[in-house]
Each structure stands twice: as C-alpha cells, then as structure tokens.
Amino acid sequence: MGFNRTEKEIVAEQKQHIILETQGLSIGYQSKKATSVIASDINIALYQGELVGLVGANGIGKSTLLRTLTNIQHPLDGSIALKKEPLENYSAMALAKTMSLVLTEQLMSKNLSVFELIALGRQPYTNWVGNLSENDITIINRSIDQTHLSDLKHRRCFELSDGQLQKVMIARALAQDTNLIILDEPTTHLDMYHKAYILKLLQRLAKDTNKTILFSSHEIDLAIQLCDSMIVMTNDQVISDTPCNLIERGIFETLFPEDLIDFDKSTGRFRVKK
Amino acid sequence: MKTRYTYTFLTLSVVLVLCFFANVSLGSVGIPIEEVFQSILGTSTNESWQYIIRDYRLPKAFTAILVGSGLGISGLLMQTLFRNPLAGPFVLGISSGASLGVALVILGASIFGGAFSALLVSKWSIVIAASLGSFLVLLAVLLVSSKVRDTMAILIIGLMFGSITAAVVSVLSYFSSAEQLQQYIFWGFGSLGNLSWNELFIFFGIYLLGLILTSLSIKALNTLLLGENYAKSLGLNIKQSRLIIIIATSLLAGTITAFAGPIAFIGLAIPHMTRQLFHTSNHKILLPAVFLFGAIIMLICDSIAQLPTSDYTLPINAITSLIGAPVVVWLLVRKRKMIF
Numbered sequence: 001m002g003f004n005r006t007e008k009e010i011v012a013e014q015k016q017h018i019i020l021e022t023q024g025l026s027i028g029y030q031s032k033k034a035t036s037v038i039a040s041d042i043n044i045a046l047y048q049g050e051l052v053g054l055v056g057a058n059g060i061g062k063s064t065l066l067r068t069l070t071n072i073q074h075p076l077d078g079s080i081a082l083k084k085e086p087l088e089n090y091s092a093m094a095l096a097k098t099m100s101l102v103l104t105e106q107l108m109s110k111n112l113s114v115f116e117l118i119a120l121g122r123q124p125y126t127n128w129v130g131n132l133s134e135n136d137i138t139i140i141n142r143s144i145d146q147t148h149l150s151d152l153k154h155r156r157c158f159e160l161s162d163g164q165l166q167k168v169m170i171a172r173a174l175a176q177d178t179n180l181i182i183l184d185e186p187t188t189h190l191d192m193y194h195k196a197y198i199l200k201l202l203q204r205l206a207k208d209t210n211k212t213i214l215f216s217s218h219e220i221d222l223a224i225q226l227c228d229s230m231i232v233m234t235n236d237q238v239i240s241d242t243p244c245n246l247i248e249r250g251i252f253e254t255l256f257p258e259d260l261i262d263f264d265k266s267t268g269r270f271r272v273k274k
Numbered sequence: 275m276k277t278r279y280t281y282t283f284l285t286l287s288v289v290l291v292l293c294f295f296a297n298v299s300l301g302s303v304g305i306p307i308e309e310v311f312q313s314i315l316g317t318s319t320n321e322s323w324q325y326i327i328r329d330y331r332l333p334k335a336f337t338a339i340l341v342g343s344g345l346g347i348s349g350l351l352m353q354t355l356f357r358n359p360l361a362g363p364f365v366l367g368i369s370s371g372a373s374l375g376v377a378l379v380i381l382g383a384s385i386f387g388g389a390f391s392a393l394l395v396s397k398w399s400i401v402i403a404a405s406l407g408s409f410l411v412l413l414a415v416l417l418v419s420s421k422v423r424d425t426m427a428i429l430i431i432g433l434m435f436g437s438i439t440a441a442v443v444s445v446l447s448y449f450s451s452a453e454q455l456q457q458y459i460f461w462g463f464g465s466l467g468n469l470s471w472n473e474l475f476i477f478f479g480i481y482l483l484g485l486i487l488t489s490l491s492i493k494a495l496n497t498l499l500l501g502e503n504y505a506k507s508l509g510l511n512i513k514q515s516r517l518i519i520i521i522a523t524s525l526l527a528g529t530i531t532a533f534a535g536p537i538a539f540i541g542l543a544i545p546h547m548t549r550q551l552f553h554t555s556n557h558k559i560l561l562p563a564v565f566l567f568g569a570i571i572m573l574i575c576d577s578i579a580q581l582p583t584s585d586y587t588l589p590i591n592a593i594t595s596l597i598g599a600p601v602v603v604w605l606l607v608r609k610r611k612m613i614f
Contacts, residue, residue, distance in 0.1 A: 070507070096509030103507075108357045109499040111555040123497050123508045129558065130493040156553075176508070 025078035053223035056233030100176035110158035121175030143174035163194035342572025349541030363527035363541035375407020463589030464535035484525035
C-alpha cells in the first residue's frame with residue numbers, strides 16, 4: 001500500500017510518529033533580577049525509533065536543554081510537546097510513563113543487586129508497596145536480555161565497573177517502558193571501547209524497541225557514525241538534521257573555536273591543527 | 275528471593291522471643307523460670323513475684339521492644355532520606371527539642387517559683403514537656419525546610435536547631451541547683467522501666483501510627499535509593515514523601531524520647547548491623563529486619579543494664595553505646611567495607 005504515497009502523505013505519517021517537538025523554544029534561567037537566555041528559537045522534532053545525539057561545546061547549554069526537555073526546568077518561551085501534548089500538562093506519574101532518564105549523578109546506594117536496581121524502573125506501574133507482577137518481571141528480564149546483563153543479574157552494583165553500571169542504568173530506563181529515553185552524557189568516564197559499545201547499544205535498542213533515544217555527548221565522531229539525527233548547539237543557533245546533511249552544511253566547523261582543531265569533511269572527524 | 279531471607283527472619287523471630295523471656299526472667303530478684311511463666315499467666319501463688327513480673331518486668335520488656343524497633347526504624351528512615359550513613363533518628367533535632375522541654379521543666383522550675391515547681395516536676399509533666407519540645411523544634415525544622423528544596427539543607431537546619439537548644443540548656447543548667455541538675459542528668463540516662471500499662475498503651479498507639487506511615491513509605495524509600503532526581507523521574511512526589519517520612523520519624527523518635535529519654539546509639543547502629551546481616555538496601559526486607567533486630571538488641575541491652583541478681587541498675591544509655599559501638603566497629607573491620 002505504500003507504493004503510491006504522495007509526499008504529503010509521507011510528511012503526515014512522519015508527523016504521526018513525532019514523539020517530542022519544540023516550537024520557538026527559548027531556554028535559560030530566570031530570576032527576579034534578570035533573565036539569562038542560553039539558547040533561543042529552538043525547533044527540533046524527535047521521531048519514533050530514532051537515535052538522536054545532542055552535541056556542542058562545553059558550557060553551550062546542552063544540560064540546560066535536557067533539563068528543560070525533561071521538565072526539571074521551565075522554558076523561558078516557546079512550547080514543548082510530548083506525544084502532541086504540552087509538556088506542562090503532564091503529571092509526574094504520566095511523565096514517568098512516557099520519558100525515562102539516565103543521569104550523570106552517582107547512585108546513592110550501590111548495595112542493590114542489578115536485578116533490584118533495574119526493577120526500580122517499574123516503580124510507576126507497581127502497587128503501593130512496590131510488588132512486581134509477572135508482567136513487570138517479564139519486562140525487567142527483557143531489558144536485562146536486551147542489554148546483555150544476564151550474567152550480572154545477581155551481582156551487587158558496587159561490584160560493577162563503570163561501563164557495566166552504565167548498562168544497568170540503561171536497562172533500568174528500558175524497564176520503565178517509555179516512548180522516550182533521555183541520557184545525559186552516557187559515555188563520560190568510559191574508555192574508547194566502552195564509549196563505542198554504549199552508543200552502539202543505544203543504536204540497536206532504538207531500532208529493536210522502536211523507542212526514541214536522545215543522548216548528549218562529546219563523542220562527535222561516534223555520534224556522526226551512529227545517530228539517525230543530531231542536534232548541534234553552537235553559539236548562534238541550534239540545528240537539527242541528519243549527520244550527513246550537517247556535514248554538508250558545514251555545521252560542525254562552527255562548533256568550536258578555530259584555533260586548535262578543525263573538521264575533516266571526508267572522514268567526518270576532528271583533527272588537531274599541525 | 276523470598277526463600278533466601280525466610281530462614282534469617284525465622285531465626286530472628288525465635289531469638290526475639292527467647293530474648294523477651296530471658297529479659298522478663300532476669301532481674302534483681304531471682305524468680306524461678308516456671309514461676310515466671312505462672313506469673314505471666316496470672317496463676318502464680320507468690321503475689322510479690324506476680325506483681326514484679328506483670329507490673330514491672332513485662333511492661334519494661336514491651337517498652338524495650340518498642341524503643342529498640344522504633345529507634346532502629348527511624349534511624350533507617352533518616353539514613354535513606356538524607357543519603358547519609360551517619361544520620362540517626364535525632365538528626366532533625368528531636369532529642370534536643372525534648373531535652374529543651376525537659377530542661378525547662380526541671381531546671382527552669384526554680385525560675386517559675388517554689389509552689390509551682392512541685393507541681394511541674396512530675397512524671398507526666400516531663401513526658402508532656404519532652405513531647406512538646408521535640409514537636410516544636412520539629413515544627414520549626416519543617417517550616418524552614420518547606421522553604422528549601424535541598425534535602426541536605428534540612429539535615430544542617432536540624433543540626434543548627436540542636437545547637438541552639440543545647441545552648442539554652444547550658445544557660446539553664448548554669449542557673450540551676452545541684453539537685454535539679456542531677457534530676458536532669460538522670461532523665462538523660464534514659465529509662466525503660468518507668469511505664470505503667472496505661473502509659474504503654476498510649477506509647478504503642480503513637481508508635482503504631484508512625485509504623486503505618488513508615489509502611490506507606492516503603493516504595494518511596496526504595497525509589498529514593500536512586501537519588502532524588504531519578505526518584506522524580508520515576509514519578510515520585512518528593513516533597514510529599516519527604517514530609518511523610520519526617521512525620522513518621524518524629525512520631526517514633528519523639529514518643530520514645532518522651533517516655534524513655536534520649537536513648538543513644540541504637541538508631542544509628544541498628545540499620546548498619548541489619549544491612550551487614552541482610553546484604554540488601556531493599557526496604558521491604560530491611561524494615562521488618564530492623565524491627566526484629568532493634569527489639570532484640572534493646573532487650574539484650576536492658577537485661578545487661580539490670581545487672582541480674584544485683585541491686586544496681588546501670589543507665590541504659592551507657593549500655594547501648596558500650597555494646598553497640600564496638601559491634602559496629604567490629605562489623606566494619608571484619609567486612610572491611612561499609613555497605614550502604
């Protein structure tokens with residue numbers, strides 16, 4: 001049936017699958033005395049089943065954007081729609097069933113087993129005392145399989161390496177069973193192999209589970225290779241496009257000051273200037 | 275997962291029952307074990323023994339169970355809420371508030387005048403003063419903490435209120451007579467044996483309310499193990515849960531302090547001992563475990579404080595610290611790792 005679709009229909013169908021969309025979004029901090037705008041006129045759309053990388057220099061406002069998208073912080077202006085519903089209309093519980101997070105902060109208690117920690121992802125669905133139903137356990141085990149953690153299932157979290165712990169946190173977010181997973185710098189503190197491993201895992205999860213996965217990262221080379229689409233924050237603008245288009249448009253050249261490194265279009269990598 | 279802990283729970287329950295009977299059997303008056311059971315059932319022929327068992331030792335043993343379990347649970351609540359292994363039931367200033375109330379009644383009696391003071395220094399007035407003191411300090415902490423978002427700030431505010439009340443108490447002590455000071459210090463030693471059955475029922479009622487609120491918080495407590503931001507992302511209403519946890523703690527620790535004095539150490543140590551024993555941070559398992567463990571330790575401490583067969587009774591506060599502190603040190607040295 002999809003052979004004779006008009007372009008309009010394709011656009012309409014894509015719109016159907018927009019998970020998160022911002023319009024004229026302006027982010028920053030507001031106090032009684034002054035308003036400091038960090039970025040404005042942000043128009044981005046995240047589609048179902050996409051892996052999206054958010055990149056930008058240090059201090060450009062990646063965290064502020066993520067904090068705003070996750071409703072921790074209010075936007076200064078513009079709108080955010082999550083599954084076509086304004087973000088501010090979501091109750092805490094409804095939001096927990098639509099969006100899950102992987103944060104940079106350390107776990108408070110590492111005295112939980114891997115299974116117990118991942119099971120906490122089912123909290124929005126469990127009863128008042130947090131008992132797991134059979135359905136919950138099925139979903140938890142599925143998340144464990146999808147992240148290849150079966151061998152570590154009964155280990156305690158303080159026994160895990162940073163890379164393993166990051167996988168556990170991703171599995172926890174999967175178990176929360178949301179349309180959108182947002183990760184704040186999931187590759188910090190990891191070695192090169194595990195950086196690639198985690199991002200590759202995210203790519204596969206987006207494809208297999210049809211969830212939208214948005215992550216911020218400094219691994220621009222890896223993101224270019226793995227992401228379906230990228231959000232690039234520069235001093236002047238916030239641009240969202242496929243990695244190929246972004247390279248062609250020469251966006252990555254504007255990412256950093258030009259004195260030390262430059263972007264090589266042919267390889268899609270940054271190089272130190274000789 | 276359930277079966278893994280079943281045997282430990284069963285063992286602890288048996289130990290609790292044994293400790294209970296040992297506690298009731300031991301005391302300054304030697305009573306044969308079968309007479310102890312007869313007295314409990316009310317069929318003993320020796321009236322003084324029956325009186326000692328039913329009106330002194332039994333309420334004391336029940337008080338020990340409530341005090342030990344209640345302090346352990348409120349310590350656990352505070353350690354999880356404040357993400358701090360050094361937190362105890364009194365970090366919110368509950369015990370300093372109670373001390374202030376009691377100090378005002380005992381030490382301040384001379385300020386209020388002679389005839390009035392005789393009226394003031396009765397047992398109930400001390401209980402009421404302690405409750406009122408801890409309630410007022412807690413109210414102040416809650417009011418200030420509703421203005422701050424950070425849980426850590428509440429911890430510091432609690433400590434500051436503690437310092438203020440301690441300062442007021444030392445000013446009061448400076449102007450007090452030696453006799454009044456002694457009375458105040460005796461209150462500070464803690465005591466389990468002063469409760470009648472009626473008082474025990476009131477104690478139990480408030481304790482039960484705290485326990486119910488705690489049970490309602492199990493899920494929130496487990497979510498808080500991930501940290502506040504994760505908890506929020508899981509749909510937890512942080513402010514509401516925080517309030518319920520703080521109220522539960524103050525009900526438990528507040529009444530215990532009012533009826534038994536400021537009992538040191540149990541609230542801090544019991545959750546740690548339980549974590550070492552059960553290897554988990556899951557509150558669904560920790561809460562009943564802390565309940566059993568706290569009750570057992572308190573019964574043992576009380577039995578030792580009685581110095582069986584002698585006429586002396588040591589301050590319960592000294593025993594809890596003397597026994598508890600080395601046990602925690604030993605556990606940590608042996609395991610070489612603080613599980614939290």
